[in-house]
Structure formats: C-alpha cells, structure tokens
Amino acid sequence: MxxxxxxxxxxxxxxxxxxxxxxxxxxxxxxxxxxxxxxxxxxxxxxxxxxxxxxxxxxxxxxxxxxxxxxKTVLQRSQEEISENQKRATSVYAKALVASMTHMSVVDGNFAPEEEREIMDAIEGFPEMKDELMAIHKNVKVNANKDNQVFDFLNSARSELSSEALINILAQAAVVLLADGAIEKEEETLMKEYLIACGLPKEMYQTLIDKLKQKDMTEIKKEQLN
Ligand SMILES: [Zn+2]
Incomplete structure (x- = not known):
C-alpha cells in the first residue's frame, strides 16, 4: 500500500x-x-x-x-500620539475656557454669583484638571488680564485647536456675559478682542450673541412645555 x-x-x-x-x-x-x-x-x-x-x-x-x-508597534505609537495630542488639546481648551470665562465675569467690575456658578460648572467638566483650573480661576479673578495672561491662554488655544473649538470657548464665555442679564459695553468690547485673539473676525460677535439668545429662548420654551 x-x-x-x-x-x-x-x-x-x-x-x-x-x-x-x-x-x-x-x-x-x-x-x-x-x-x-x-x-x-x-x-x-x-x-x-x-x-x-x-x-x-x-x-x-x-x-x-x-x-x-x-x-502593532506602529499602531500603538500612533495611538499614543493621538491620545497625547488629545490630552494636550483638552488642557489648552480648558485653561483658555476658564481664563476667559473668569476674565469676562470680572471685567464689568462686579462678580455675580450666577457667573461664579457657570465657571464652577465648566471646571467640573474637567475633573482631572480641577486644581490647575481653580488656580487659574482664582488668579484671573484677582489679577484679571495682568501680564496678558488671559490672552496668552487664548493664543495657545488658537495654535492648537480648531476654529470650532475656539467658538465653543467664546460661546461659553458669552454665557457668563449673559448670566447677570445684561451685556455691558466693556463685555462686548472684550468679546470682540477675544475673537481677534482667536484669529476669528470680530463680526462673529453678533452671530455668537444671536446663537446664545436663541438657545436661551429654546430653554425657556422647554420650561413652558413642562
Ligand atoms: Zn482592512
């Protein structure tokens, strides 16, 4: 066989x-x-x-x-790079956000409790950076834009983030601006300076405010429905 x-x-x-x-x-x-x-x-x-x-x-x-x-190594390395970049972008975003919100809330000379609450909510959104953000908040609350610190935060945001992320930061700063009910002249001027610091046209100011007002309206409408 x-x-x-x-x-x-x-x-x-x-x-x-x-x-x-x-x-x-x-x-x-x-x-x-x-x-x-x-x-x-x-x-x-x-x-x-x-x-x-x-x-x-x-x-x-x-x-x-x-x-x-x-x-496998190539993918791991790029995964590490991606998460490293995301971490850095989040950090830059959070710092610019807290600095500009705080600055916005002190620029009219009085610091309303509603404004403080909005800022604390924003800080809560980044639990792993809480101490660092609280330090920025306290510093800007006392020293405002001394040594151009707030604009420095916005400038780093400008070089790291998309314009969509920048608009988000400014929209949240504008929430603070509306939190005490009225938009003071200084607040409007400052918001336009922020836009310029972020490399966005200052004409976007009205778009930002309109958006926020619409959002407020929808929230009010929702409350009426409930
Ligand atoms: Zn495939």
Missing amino acids: FIIFGTRGIKHTVSESPVLSNSCPNCNDGNLVNKLYRRWFTLFFIPVIPLDTVDRFYECDRCKSAYNESI
Missing part, C-alpha cells in the same frame, strides 16, 4: 494575541487578527504533526489585507 505524506502550510489564528480593533490602515474599519502560518506534516493529506512556524502576521478580518507584525 502507498503511504502518501508531505507537508502543508496552514494558517492559524493566534488566540492569545489581542485583536487590534478597527485599526486596519487599508479599510480603516477592520480588526487586525494575529495569524501564523505553520508547516504541518501530513499523512494522506491530513495534517498530523505541527512543524515550524513559517510566518506570523496580522490579517484584516474585513478586507483581508495582511501586515507585517511590526504594524
């Missing part, structure tokens, strides 16, 4: 290696699964004895693109 034997490469999933979720550089969506090719000794075409590992690689479960194992 014939004995038919040989070898064959079989692709296996490396189950102990974590799947890299949604990170396929080709389709952006697929999960990269760690695979290996192992050579098997076959008897009558049936793999019976595992031999050496021929190759280890990552394969996308969606588009089937295959990547060298070093893709």
Whole structure:
C-alpha cells in the first residue's frame, strides 16, 4: 500500500494575541487578527504533526489585507500620539475656557454669583484638571488680564485647536456675559478682542450673541412645555 505524506502550510489564528480593533490602515474599519502560518506534516493529506512556524502576521478580518507584525508597534505609537495630542488639546481648551470665562465675569467690575456658578460648572467638566483650573480661576479673578495672561491662554488655544473649538470657548464665555442679564459695553468690547485673539473676525460677535439668545429662548420654551 502507498503511504502518501508531505507537508502543508496552514494558517492559524493566534488566540492569545489581542485583536487590534478597527485599526486596519487599508479599510480603516477592520480588526487586525494575529495569524501564523505553520508547516504541518501530513499523512494522506491530513495534517498530523505541527512543524515550524513559517510566518506570523496580522490579517484584516474585513478586507483581508495582511501586515507585517511590526504594524502593532506602529499602531500603538500612533495611538499614543493621538491620545497625547488629545490630552494636550483638552488642557489648552480648558485653561483658555476658564481664563476667559473668569476674565469676562470680572471685567464689568462686579462678580455675580450666577457667573461664579457657570465657571464652577465648566471646571467640573474637567475633573482631572480641577486644581490647575481653580488656580487659574482664582488668579484671573484677582489679577484679571495682568501680564496678558488671559490672552496668552487664548493664543495657545488658537495654535492648537480648531476654529470650532475656539467658538465653543467664546460661546461659553458669552454665557457668563449673559448670566447677570445684561451685556455691558466693556463685555462686548472684550468679546470682540477675544475673537481677534482667536484669529476669528470680530463680526462673529453678533452671530455668537444671536446663537446664545436663541438657545436661551429654546430653554425657556422647554420650561413652558413642562
Ligand atoms: Zn482592512
């Protein structure tokens, strides 16, 4: 009788290696699964004895693109870079926000409790930066824009953030401006200076205020409905 034997490469999933979720550089969506090719000794075409590992690689479960194992390090590094950038952007955002809200609330000479509450709410939104933000708040409350500190915060925001994020900061500062009911002339002037510091046209002032007033209106309407 014939004995038919040989070898064959079989692709296996490396189950102990974590799947890299949604990170396929080709389709952006697929999960990269760690695979290996192992050579098997076959008897009558049936793999019976595992031999050496021929190759280890990552394969996308969606588009089937295959990547060298070093893709893992590359992806991890860019993931670290992304989260590092996000952290820095959040920090710049929060500091500019608290500095401009506080500055806005002291510029008319009196510091209303409603204004303080709005600022505390904003600080609560960044629990991991609370101490740092409280320090900025206290400093600006006492020293206002001494040494141009508030505009320095806005300038760093300008170089790191999108204009959408900048408008968000100014809109929240404008909430403070409306919190005591009236917009003083100094507040309006300051808001326009903020716009310029953020590299936005000062004509956006009216757009900001209109937006805020509309928001107030919808909230009032909601309250009436309830
Ligand atoms: Zn893919």
